[in-house]
Amino acid sequence: MSAWSPPGRAVRRDAGRDLAEPHLLLEAWDQAATAPAAVRCAVLVQLAGLCPDLESALDLDVGECADLAALVHATTFGREVEGVITCSFCGETLSVEICLPIRKEPVADTANGLRRAAVGEFTVRAPTTRDLLAAAAAPDRARAVLLSRCVQHRDGRPVDPAELTAEQESLLDEAAESITDAALPMLCTRCPACDNEVRAALDVAALLWDRINVAAPRLMTEVAVLARAFGWSEADLLAMPAARRAAYLARVEM
Known part of the structure; x- marks a missing residue:
């Protein structure tokens, strides 16, 4: 295995962050x-x-x-x-x-x-x-x-x-x-x-x-489908509440 070094940036300490965000x-x-x-x-x-x-x-x-x-x-x-x-x-x-x-x-x-x-x-x-x-x-x-x-x-x-x-x-x-x-x-x-x-x-x-x-590629698929359908940016789609994103996705698939 090749040598690996950690990325340069650091994440600040807090009480814990939800990786599902x-x-x-x-x-x-x-x-x-x-x-x-x-x-x-x-x-x-x-x-x-x-x-x-x-x-x-x-x-x-x-x-x-x-x-x-x-x-x-x-x-x-x-x-x-x-x-x-x-x-x-x-x-x-x-x-x-x-x-x-x-x-x-x-x-x-x-x-x-x-x-x-x-x-x-x-x-x-x-x-x-x-x-x-x-x-x-x-x-x-x-x-x-x-x-x-x-x-x-x-x-x-x-x-x-x-x-x-x-x-x-x-x-x-x-x-x-x-x-x-x-x-x-x-x-x-x-x-x-x-x-x-x-x-x-x-x-x-x-x-x-x-x-x-599993969760990240599924999210990327949702973003790709909605961006193609509505022209929204990734940042806009990731900021959107999950329930609303799912509702728009259902309408694309109708």
Whole structure:
């Protein structure tokens, strides 16, 4: 994957903005569509006003970013989501409907630092989106990049991944996964085929992007149809209340 750098402009922090607002919906689609998949969560959280700027959003650990994305989804499209998971015990495909868990604090704050865990003589922290970007930029060394960025000695000295034993690497991987999973929204359901409990982390960023990637093109189609029929500009049509835009669209289709 090619290197990616955030856009130069920043969006001011406020109490949260509804991405369903037409201008903001199209801006979210524009920016997220051109960002690497790993970055979309941070982009959407920042555009929704839940982080002061994109630089700060990239420095949230991935669990915290997903937590905020759940709030963005709830504000924009509601808390109810549908998904499909595979039972890890019998392979049955399960269709599920859940209500997204929502954090109590609406604005991200990284002042207190990232979650960390002690593993023997090392300290491991949860990876951030920026860490994932660095790893993706060096796919042949991705694991080593993450280890060098997220692990250090207990006394603060950096870790050389080449000096770690296979056992140490395994323990550090498990610790990093554990801290990250602890912050991710989890789905728990029971498989009707084998009666085992199935647990899976929800990819909230993917769910949110899927909804935006449907809603934005649909809005653009409405704008194109009405502009062609009445000669109105995009700005005029996006400023129009949704109910009135739908009423005009119905008359074009009559």
